[in-house]
Amino acid sequence: MDTEFEPIFASSKIAIWGLGLMGGSLALGLRGRCASLMAVDHAPQTLSLARQMNVVEQISQHPEEIIPYADVIILATPMQGILQSLGRLPELHPGKAIVLDIGSTKRQIVSAMDELPPRFDPIGGHPICGKETSGLENAQADLFVGAPFVFTPLARTSARARMFAEQLAGSLGSKPLWMDSLAHDQWIAATSHLSHLISLALASATPLEAAQLIGPSFRSMTRIANSPPTLMREMLKTNRDCLRQALGRFRQQLDWLEQELFHNEEGFEETIRQISEHLKTLLNNS
16 A cells, blocks of 8 residues: 555544435544545435434535635435536536545446546445435444445546545445446446336236235335336436346346246246355355
């Protein structure tokens, strides 16, 4: 480790733009670990709750009262909000700053980051954690513990920004994982975005008459269908091409399983066993 960059995290003045579930959990996890912790949020009720909880040292509805004083800016709003914030940063911040986002898809954001003036040092990010509930009231300081924290650097991302990202993940108890934005979007479509669509499909395909027979398996499979609709729409909309590929693979597997179930009764148990082994391998490598 280059000692020139060792103190960067602890000496950083960090501003978090957006104190929902993810931004709020990030703030709770970072309290007392950096030089200064500030936040921007446009919702009056969020500002009131943040002050009651002492989540950050300074908070405002107005970005111009917070952003110019940060040397690290973390964008934690929904996807469209992140893109809008990136467009405003050049007018809001006159100096140098590391810019990190925690949006759930990366290519569109990384492309917008690349349009920032040279004084900004951008890097994409996505912690692989969360809940189906939203809002600061559901935030928790340990949300990131043990979770992968994906970073998608740009060609212009400096060694200093990379070091900050590593130290941020370490401070939160996360596992830093580096990849390019396309690889991230392809694989997150398979492991997350497809799950949301399947959950929605299962919920909508189940007749109301079956409600009395709902048990743990149905509740587990449909849990994420309760995610906030606006957040889910933005997440899925910004990754449609990769999601379509994942949907194609899923349809093929579903058709294959249907054929196995009805035309290969003797071998279907072995099919289930093979899929179970595949799942174990996936989880062991996660």
